[in-house]
Amino acid sequence: MTRVFSGIQPSGEMHLGNYLGAVRQWVIDQHEYDSIFCAVDLHAITTQQDPDDLRSKTLDTVAGLIAAGLDPEQCILLVQSHVHEHTDLAWLLECTVSFGELSRMTQFKDKSARQSGDFVSAGLFTYPALMAADILLYDTDRVPVGEDQRQHLELARDVATRFNSRYGDTFVVPEAAIPKTAARVMDLQAPHNKMSKSVDSVAGTVLVFEEPSAIAKKFKRAVTDSDTEVRFDPDEKPGVSNLLSILAACVGREPADVADEYTRYGDLKVATAEAVLAVLEPIQTRRTELLADPAELARLIEIGASKAEELAVKVMDRARNAMGFLPRG
Numbered sequence: 001m002t003r004v005f006s007g008i009q010p011s012g013e014m015h016l017g018n019y020l021g022a023v024r025q026w027v028i029d030q031h032e033y034d035s036i037f038c039a040v041d042l043h044a045i046t047t048q049q050d051p052d053d054l055r056s057k058t059l060d061t062v063a064g065l066i067a068a069g070l071d072p073e074q075c076i077l078l079v080q081s082h083v084h085e086h087t088d089l090a091w092l093l094e095c096t097v098s099f100g101e102l103s104r105m106t107q108f109k110d111k112s113a114r115q116s117g118d119f120v121s122a123g124l125f126t127y128p129a130l131m132a133a134d135i136l137l138y139d140t141d142r143v144p145v146g147e148d149q150r151q152h153l154e155l156a157r158d159v160a161t162r163f164n165s166r167y168g169d170t171f172v173v174p175e176a177a178i179p180k181t182a183a184r185v186m187d188l189q190a191p192h193n194k195m196s197k198s199v200d201s202v203a204g205t206v207l208v209f210e211e212p213s214a215i216a217k218k219f220k221r222a223v224t225d226s227d228t229e230v231r232f233d234p235d236e237k238p239g240v241s242n243l244l245s246i247l248a249a250c251v252g253r254e255p256a257d258v259a260d261e262y263t264r265y266g267d268l269k270v271a272t273a274e275a276v277l278a279v280l281e282p283i284q285t286r287r288t289e290l291l292a293d294p295a296e297l298a299r300l301i302e303i304g305a306s307k308a309e310e311l312a313v314k315v316m317d318r319a320r321n322a323m324g325f326l327p328r329g
Contacts, residue, residue, distance in 0.1 A: 003035075019068060030070060036140075087133075096129075170322045240268070
């Protein structure tokens with residue numbers, strides 16, 4: 001059976017782009033594939049984190065993923081740091097990827113430019129090798145990612161191919177699976193930029209678990225443009241097209257088709273907010289229930305770690321053997 005792997009950072013609350021661009025596809029994939037999904041807390045520490053906040057956000061992320069529809073009986077859902085083979089394999093791959101390849105990663109350039117002060121973590125530079133380890137550790141065939149992560153997936157493919165060439169057939173070379181609709185949800189206030197929880201754009205980022213009234217207000221204030229025509233044209237009308245893309249993703253239609261039903265921006269904003277809230281409100285309710293039962297949440301997290309470790313140990317042993325490490329007696 002085809003195996004799927006993907007992850008999400010617990011560096012802040014899940015936003016609408018995370019959900020529509022990735023998590024919702026994961027929910028579908030768990031019923032069609034052998035699926036593994038991960039709260040990648042090790043990636044979060046490429047920027048400084050408060051320890052208590054990191055623990056809390058990791059729990060919130062796992063609860064949010066289950067609330068969004070991931071079923072621990074249907075998929076493996078784990079916390080990355082609970083399976084040490086992720087970091088073990090990352091070092092082998094850091095020694096397989098080149099400095100030049102890492103230096104060409106667009107996200108490193110963007111994120112390092114936003115760092116305050118002079119400190120830029122070396123982990124921020126090398127974390128694509130850890131991301132490759134996350135993927136290759138589970139013999140992954142298919143990686144559902146946003147368009148912004150395609151470059152990192154291509155690096156994982158290159159590293160797997162190079163390792164196999166040098167040391168023998170060791171890793172599965174994964175393929176990307178990028179959703180066609182709402183693969184990139186844009187900022188409501190700056191629609192040329194991807195919606196993100198890591199930049200200062202509170203008004204433009206819709207959080208999955210914020211108050212419904214706040215979500216509705218953000219859509220009401222969303223940037224459109226100076227003319228009045230509602231049409232799907234991402235280049236000429238990015239704000240309107242972003243609203244259409246979000247609405248279409250929520251109702252399961254194509255953005256251009258949805259555009260035909262609206263003649264005024266105000267009506268489009270209201271309809272988009274209502275569609276988003278219809279999708280998010282049951283998820284919000286379920287997350288509240290999960291966080292109110294920490295023992296059950298801990299049990300589900302441990303189940304995921306145990307299942308993941310069984311798979312990871314086999315691949316890690318294979319990689320160590322291929323690379324020439326002396327086996328432990």
